[in-house]
Amino acid sequence: MTKKHTIAVLVNDQPGVLQRVSGLFGRRGFNIESITVGTSEEPGLSRMIIVTTGDDGTLEQIQKQLYKLIDVIKVIDLSANPMISRELALIKVGAEPSARPELFAVVDTFRASVVDISPSTVIVQVVGDTEKIDAMVELMKPYGILQLTRTGVTAMTRGA
Template sequence: MRTYTIAVLVNDQPGVLQRVSGLFGRRGFNIDSITVGASEEIGMSRMTIVTSGDERVIEQVERQLNKLIDVIEVTCISASPMVARELAFIKVMAEASMRPEILGVVETFRASVIDIGTHSLIIQVVGERGKIDAMIELMRPYGIIELTRTGMTAMVRGNHQQ
């Protein structure tokens, strides 16, 4: 089973996200991550969906998505050179004595501290999934209080469009 990234241009209308995610659920496909936001065109949004399956499953997903009324364009961008990033906030226990050690890890990962509390830090890390996973694992021994991730967003490199 392989991971695929699908870019979907949709009308910015209420219920579109629910119809797209419902299609995956009805077909028994899992969504590993989904991000949605404004696109370059007013009134349109772009979804980045990461899912797993074989080539036949992805072709079926693309066909089914194209049948939805508010879907304008569906492109599997996994085969193209692409830039893909995810964002995570990690709130970690950070007593004064541990902060230099934690800040060393933060610096190594080119992450940043975005909030400092009396007993905690919130770290922002941006990168590919593996980088986020590695940062989370390194923060576990300090005590992760809270964690949130955006899911992946991606774009085809260079002069190519979705």
């Protein structure tokens, strides 16, 4: 059964590691829906959060292939346990002053924030899980989305 998997990959912070990891996915025909990379709590190590889809066998293959890469230290299937995941989006919409009260009501409902206002546009920042971001994007479409950028998912397991 195909499902979404969120994987954390702890890697040495070295040039080319991201390219080797993403190349592995491409060569094996695995799709990356989202990938974020940043420093970890360990100096010299970075953490990649990769969202991909596939059945359990696909996930097992991905894990085995990742461990073959020299700079990969640890691979964890975050989606196997309760986890917190977040994404950030910036959405620039056309918004004349007359349309702004309605737009601001949507922003407030989503606990989003307006981070820039110009005479004819508004930039909205929204943080949440992927479904919340998708819903916010849908509600912004009637205003005319001029530009959209999303960070990709970052995640960690709950608790200790």
